[in-house]
Amino acid sequence: MIWSRHNILSPSVSVDTLTLWLLRGAAGAAMGVVLLILLFLAIESWPALRHISIERFLTDPSWNPGENLYNLAPMLSGTLYAAAGALLLATPLGIASALFIAYYASPHAASIYRRLVELLAGIPSVVYGFWGLTTLVPLINQLHPPGASLLAGILVLTLMILPTIALTAYAALLAVPGEYMLGATALGLSRWGTIRGVALPAAKTGIAAGVILAAGRAIGETMALLMVTGNVVQNASSLFEPIRTLAANIALEMPYAMNDHRAALFVSGLALMLLVMLLWSIAARLARNGNG
């Protein structure tokens, strides 16, 4: 036996305990990273939170850090509009993609299509942004100037979150028990009848969890939106108006922000993180209940 060459026949308890503590230390460090992130966001936001009351971030007349005006509301609305629009488009497309892979395509086509969706998920956000900037924005500009707009942001974001929705919905559909499908067939349901009456209801919590995860991604997305939405701080009243999102605002102003301005940016970062954590907790709860 190869195994006897190593000194492993005498299990030494001390080595095992040492390994265990080493592993525990590493895991603790991994856990510490999250706490460290929260801690540093809180420390850096503290000056702003101390000088500026919370409601001023929503009620100040404008976002003008040079004159001590910190209204985040237009950026918040921009973020939510872009995320909501993208979800509205990506959810039906993503679920349809999942249904295509699970029930409609031949096994060969399904595996090719799934791979394509996975590759779509791997394209960097800066490339999506660059493509949007050089292709979509000029197209939209012909339709309705200026081109760099909420609509461009929504379209690019749709492509970016579609894989998340499609892949989680597919996983949820795969988890539907086989007996359900057999039962539906035995009842003589048509393919669409089976999907609508059996598969989708059985998979709905998993699909909902995927949509919420995608919402989190949409809210936190920075580069692609920064490149295509025009970055004007305003409440958009139409799809063709430029907007600025919270994340884009951080990326744009961090390089020159000082003191309270910098702290206000950290406040918006903290808000983003808490928002995404909230969404993620809801998704995790849904997924757990779905499995249980």
Add this chain to the structure above:
Amino acid sequence: MAEMVSMKSMRTPRDCFAKLAIYCAALLVCAAFAWILSDIARGGMAHLSLDFVIGSPRDAGRAGGIGSILVSTALVLAIALMAALPLGWTTAALLAEYVSAGSRFGGAVRYSLQVLAAVPSIVFGLFGNAFFSIYLGLGFSILSGGLTLACMLLPILVSTAESGLRAIPDAHRLSAAALGMSRTSTLFRLLLPIAAPSLAAGLLLGIGRAIAETAALLFTSGYVDRTPGSLLDSGRTLAVHIFDLSMNVPGGDAAAYASALVLIAALLLINMVAMRLATDWQRRKIMAENSNGYSNIDAPRA
């Protein structure tokens, strides 16, 4: 499952409409994918050459190449992996092999990793700037960029390694215990080598994630496009270079296309190898222990 159930379509109008809608949606996604790739490929091919890949950027990147940028990218990546791999894999080993499902410590670690996976990259950028660049005094440098990325990569490395370790049949662990191997040597000599393909797949996914990242690096590794002289120098990664060329440099589009093509080609290659590894691994799992060289453990002695 769908293949097992032969569903006779009853050809109601509603069925036909649903089928049409789903095929259209799939076609639309394929078309969008093809549109993006062909745009980038067409725009990039014109400018791409060997000189472009190895040359240094001149005139803010409009002319010259991306040689120094590739060097910075590789350095940032190396730092990130060197910091994240040991931490990630040991955490995965603990979660998969040492803690019970109901353990509070394991639950807390898993919870925080899932939170970490959900944190937007711009928030990692803020954190990296505040902690590595300013608090630890690393400034805008390859080192602070790499360490920030390491935090981002942890969840993906842990989850792939953990699922790889969990997929190993318990027979291996029991046989090792019956032979009197200590748990440490079981882990290092038996379980980790078997899980190697999934560790490698996770590693490749992590590399893909790292070289695609922009927002977290903007205020940690910075914008400087010279070849970095040390790890404490600022260095611009490929993704940041694309961003800068397309947003801040008028007339930089041709070079940005070519850089995007290089980035996409690298990512597609990495993704494909990772997928291949993952499918091979799955196939091996199905064929079970007989074929993978460790069969002598549970084979009866002659």
